[in-house]
Amino acid sequence: xxxxxxxxxxxxxxxxxxxxxxxxxxxxxxxxGVSLSLRPGExxxxxxxxxxxxxxxxxxxxxxxxxxxxEIRLDGAVVSGLAPREARRARNAIHYVHQDAGAAxxxxxxxxxxxxxxxLVQGVRDPAERRARIDEVLAAVGLDATAxxxxxxxxxxxxxxxxxxxxILALRPRVVILDEPTSGLDMSVQAMVLNLLGTLRRRYGLxxxxxxxxxxxxxxxCDRVAIMYLGRVVELATAxxxxxxxxxPYTRALLAASPxxxxxxxxxxxxxxxxxxxxxxxxxxxxxxxxxPHAQAPCRRTDPALAPDGRGETxxxxxxxxxxxxxxxx
Amino acid sequence: xxxxxLAVEDLRVAIRGDEGVARILxxxxxxxxxGRxxxxxxxxxxxxxxxxxxILGILPQGAAIGSGRILFEGEDLLAFSQAxxxxxxxxxxxxxxxxxxxxxxxxxxxxxxxxxxxMRRHRPGAxxxxxxxxxxxxxxxxxxxxxxxxxxxxxxxxxxxxQRLLIAAALACAPxxxxxxxxxxxxxxxxxxxxxxxxxxxxxxMGLAMLFVTHDLGVVAELCDEVCxxxxxxxxxxxxxxxxxxxxxxxxxxxxxxxxxxxxxxxLGIPGAVPSPLRxxxxxxxxxxxAQAREACASRAPHPRRAAPGRMVDCILHDPAAxxx
Numbered sequence: 001x002x003x004x005x006x007x008x009x010x011x012x013x014x015x016x017x018x019x020x021x022x023x024x025x026x027x028x029x030x031x032x033g034v035s036l037s038l039r040p041g042e043x044x045x046x047x048x049x050x051x052x053x054x055x056x057x058x059x060x061x062x063x064x065x066x067x068x069x070x071e072i073r074l075d076g077a078v079v080s081g082l083a084p085r086e087a088r089r090a091r092n093a094i095h096y097v098h099q100d101a102g103a104a105x106x107x108x109x110x111x112x113x114x115x116x117x118x119x120l121v122q123g124v125r126d127p128a129e130r131r132a133r134i135d136e137v138l139a140a141v142g143l144d145a146t147a148x149x150x151x152x153x154x155x156x157x158x159x160x161x162x163x164x165x166x167x168i169l170a171l172r173p174r175v176v177i178l179d180e181p182t183s184g185l186d187m188s189v190q191a192m193v194l195n196l197l198g199t200l201r202r203r204y205g206l207x208x209x210x211x212x213x214x215x216x217x218x219x220x221x222c223d224r225v226a227i228m229y230l231g232r233v234v235e236l237a238t239a240x241x242x243x244x245x246x247x248x249p250y251t252r253a254l255l256a257a258s259p260x261x262x263x264x265x266x267x268x269x270x271x272x273x274x275x276x277x278x279x280x281x282x283x284x285x286x287x288x289x290x291x292x293p294h295a296q297a298p299c300r301r302t303d304p305a306l307a308p309d310g311r312g313e314t315x316x317x318x319x320x321x322x323x324x325x326x327x328x329x330x
Numbered sequence: 331x332x333x334x335x336l337a338v339e340d341l342r343v344a345i346r347g348d349e350g351v352a353r354i355l356x357x358x359x360x361x362x363x364x365g366r367x368x369x370x371x372x373x374x375x376x377x378x379x380x381x382x383x384x385i386l387g388i389l390p391q392g393a394a395i396g397s398g399r400i401l402f403e404g405e406d407l408l409a410f411s412q413a414x415x416x417x418x419x420x421x422x423x424x425x426x427x428x429x430x431x432x433x434x435x436x437x438x439x440x441x442x443x444x445x446x447x448x449m450r451r452h453r454p455g456a457x458x459x460x461x462x463x464x465x466x467x468x469x470x471x472x473x474x475x476x477x478x479x480x481x482x483x484x485x486x487x488x489x490x491x492x493q494r495l496l497i498a499a500a501l502a503c504a505p506x507x508x509x510x511x512x513x514x515x516x517x518x519x520x521x522x523x524x525x526x527x528x529x530x531x532x533x534x535x536m537g538l539a540m541l542f543v544t545h546d547l548g549v550v551a552e553l554c555d556e557v558c559x560x561x562x563x564x565x566x567x568x569x570x571x572x573x574x575x576x577x578x579x580x581x582x583x584x585x586x587x588x589x590x591x592x593x594x595x596x597x598l599g600i601p602g603a604v605p606s607p608l609r610x611x612x613x614x615x616x617x618x619x620x621a622q623a624r625e626a627c628a629s630r631a632p633h634p635r636r637a638a639p640g641r642m643v644d645c646i647l648h649d650p651a652a653x654x655x
Contacts, residue, residue: 049518156603157374186373186545191589192599213519216548216591257523259548261575261592271523275490 002076003037004207005061005094005175010034010070010080012053012060028280030056032231033070035306038175043201043208045222045239047215047254049276053231054211058177061209062096063087074175092122095173099180101164105152111163112148118167137169140203141196158189165200177209182217194221215258219243224312227251230279230287232303237312247314249322250288286317294322333404335507335539336362336385342396343377343384352607354380356615357632358398358565359642360558364506367533367540369554369571371547373586375604377563378543382511385541386426387415403506422452425500427510431492435484442480445499452503460502467498471528490521497525501532508533508540514549526553547590551575559583562604562615564632569641579643582616614645622647 011034016027030053038044046054059065061072063084072080072091079090098104105114112134119130135145141162152160161181168176181197182190194217200206212218218225218239225242227235227250235248246252252269260266272291277283286303289295299317306315316322343355355377362368372378383389385400387407400407402424410419428434436444442464449460461480468476471494484492493513500508510529514522530553533540542554550557550571558568559580567580578584585600587593602619605611611618617627627646635650637643 049520187547187586187589188373188600190599191594191597194591195597195599198597214591215519220591220594220597253520257520259519259522259546259552261548261551261587261590263552271520271527273524275488275518275521 001039003073004040004075005038005209006073007034007036007061008071008073010057010060010072011068012056012065013068014056026280029282030231030279031060033305034228034231034233036226036233036236038207038209040207041201041205042223043210043221045218045225046209046211046228047213047218047225048228049213049254051230051276051279052228053279054228055179057228058096058179058209058211061091062094062177063091092171093174094177095168095171095175096177097164097168097179097181099183101160102152102157104164105160107152110149110151114163115148115167115170118170122171133170134166137166140169140200141166156189157185158192161185161193162196165196169200169204173206175207175209177211179211180213181210182212182214190217197221215243215255216260227254230276230282232287232315233306233313234288234315235312236306241311245311245323247309247312247319247323248288248316249292249294286315294318294325332363334361334401335364335403336541337399337401338381338385339399339401341381341384341398341400343380343389344394344396345380345390346392346394350608353396353610354563354607355384356563356610357644358560358563359634360556360565360568362507362539362541362556364539365533365537366555367530367542367553368556368558369550370541370543370558370560371545371550372560373545373604375562376560377607378560379511380563381560382426382509382543385509386420386424387412421448422503423505424507424509425503425505427493427496427500427508427513429512429515431489431496431513431516432484434496435492437484440481440483441487441495445480445495445502448499449502464498464502467501468495470532471495471498472524473498490517490525493517493525494528497528497532501536506538508538510540510542512544515544515546522549523552529553547575547587548592559586562610563607564615564644565634566616566645567641567643568634569638573638573641579637579641579648580645581620581622581647
C-alpha cells in the first residue's frame with residue numbers, strides 16, 4: 001500500500017545564528033534524519049520524553065516549521081522545500097490538534113465563530129454550506145448545535161477536546177497530527193476522547209500521527225509505534241512488537257519506567273540514571289550511549305542509523321547481543 | 331493497634347461562596363500507619379486539594395469544617411490554633427511536596443537560603459550543622475554536586491532536580507508525615523520512576539508516613555501500600571493497593587479502573603459528569619452515574635463498611651445491613 005505520508009531523512013535545526021566578534025550560536029538539531037511513513041487509515045504513535053523532538057517533527061510535517069533537510073511526500077508528491085505559507089497550502093490534507101485545546105481556542109470567540117473562521121480561511125464561501133458543515137462536525141464529535149453560541153470557558157476539558165476535533169474535521173483532513181491528545185484529562189474523560197478518536201477515524205477514514213508520552217495509551221490505541229530520543233527515531237515497529245519485545249535499550253528503559261497497573265508484568269530493564277542531555281549539546285556517537293547500560297566503545301563513536309531488524313527497525317549497534325544477553329525472546 | 335500517623339475521621343468541609351454553600355468534602359475517612367504510603371486517588375474536582383489544605387490547616391476563607399477529626403499521631407489537628415500549627419506541626423512534623431517544584435521555589439534566592447530558613451525556624455542546632463545536614467540530604471536524594479547546589483538559583487536546575495530539592499527540603503526537619511501533591515505529574519517517565527523509587531526508599535529508611543495525592547492509577551500501583559478512592563468529596567473505597575486495584579468493589583472504583591488503558595475492554599468512560607459540590611445529589615453522590623444504583627442510594631448517608639480485611643467500601647451493595655433489592 002502506498003503511504004499517504006512519507007518522511008525521508010528529515011532534519012530540522014532550530015535557532016542558531018552568526019554573531020559579531022563572538023562564536024556563532026550553533027542551531028539546536030531538534031530532528032536528525034527521521035524517516036517515517038504513514039499508511040492510510042493507521043495510527044502511528046510517536047513516543048518520547050520532553051525535548052526529544054516529537055512536537056517539532058509534528059510541526060514540520062504540518063508545515064509550520066521549515067525543514068533543513070530531507071523530504072516530505074504527501075500521496076507520493078513532494079511537498080517539502082517550500083516556504084511556510086506555500087507549505088501549508090500544499091499540505092492542506094494534514095491538520096493538527098493542539099495539546100491544550102483550551103489555549104488553542106480564542107476565549108472571546110464563540111465556538112460557532114471559531115469553527116466558521118476555519119472554513120472561511122479554507123475558502124468555503126457559501127454561508128449555508130458553512131452552517132451545514134459546522135452542524136455536521138459538532139454532531140460527529142458528540143456536541144449539538146447549542147454549542148455554537150457558547151464560549152470556550154463554558155466547556156469542560158473533555159468538551160474542549162471535542163471542539164478542537166470539530167474544528168479540524170470541518171476542514172476535511174486526511175492526516176491528523178494529534179499532539180498529546182489525552183494529556184491533562186481525567187481517566188474517564190480520556191477514555192471517552194480515545195473512543196471518539198477511534199470512531200472518527202473509522203467514519204472519516206482518517207490517518208493519525210499520535211504524539212504521546214503515555215505508553216499505556218499508545219499501547220492500546222496505536223497500530224505502530226516510533227520511539228524518539230534526542231531527535232532520532234530509535235525504534236519503529238508494530239505496537240504489539242514494541243511492547244512485547246522492545247529492542248532498543250532506550251525503549252526498554254521507557255517501558256520499564258512507565259507506570260503500569262501491573263508493574264510485575266513489565267519486561268525488566270534498568271532505569272537509566274540522569275536525564276536526557278540537551279539537544280544543543282549532543283554527545284558523540286549514539287545519543288543514548290552516555291545513559292545506556294549496554295554501551296561499549298563503538299557506541300560512543302558511531303551514531304547508528306535505523307535499520308531493519310526482522311520485525312521493524314532499530315537504531316542500535318548492539319540490539320542482537322542485548323536481546324541474547326537479557327534472555328528476552330528475539 | 332499502633333497509633334496511626336494520620337487518621338482522618340468523617341471529615342466534612344463546606345465552603346461558602348457567592349453561589350451558595352459548596353459541600354466539597356462529605357465524609358472522608360482513612361488511616362495511615364508509619365512507614366506506609368497511602369495514595370489518595372480521584373478525578374479533578376473530587377476534593378483532593380481541599381483535603382490537603384484541611385490537613386495542613388490552610389483552608390481558604392469561608393471554609394467551615396462540618397464535622398470530623400484529623401488525628402496526627404493521636405492529636406486532633408482541627409483543635410490546633412494557627413500559631414500552634416506553625417510552632418510544632420507544619421514544616422516540622424508534617425511537610426509538603428508540591429506539584430510544581432518551580433512555583434514552590436523563590437527565583438531570587440539561592441535554594442540553600444530558602445531551605446536553611448525553614449531549618450532555622452524548626453530545627454535545633456547551629457547554621458553550620460544545618461548546612462552539613464542539608465548537604466547530606468541533597469546527596470541522599472542524588473542531586474549531583476550537592477555542596478555547590480546550595481548556592482545556586484532555582485532556574486539552574488532541571489525539573490527533576492528541582493523536585494529532588496523539594497524532597498530534600500521536605501525531609502530537612504525530620505518530619506513524621508509527608509503530604510505529596512502529584513509530585514511527579516510534571517516529570518518525564520524515566521525521571522518520574524527515579525523519583526518514585528527514591529520516595530519509596532526514603533519512607534522505608536526513615537519510617538515516615540506519606541500521603542500521596544494523585545490521579546494516576548499506574549503511579550499508585552508502583553508506589554503505594556494503600557489507596558483511598560475519592561469521588562465527589564466522599565471516600566468511596568479504601569484498602570491495600572494491590573487488592574483494590576486488582577478487584578475494586580465500589581462501582582465508581584470499578585468504573586474508573588475500567589477506563590485505564592491497561593484494563594479497558596473498550597474505551598467507554600463513565601457516562602455523565604461529576605456533580606457540582608453546590609448541587610451534590612443527596613445520598614450517594616455516584617448514584618446518578620451508577621449502573622447498579624437502587625432507589626435507596628439517593629437517601630443513603632455515607633456509611634463505609636468493612637467489605638474484606640482492611641477494606642472499607644461505602645456502597646449499598648457491600649452493606650450487609652442494607653435491605654436487598
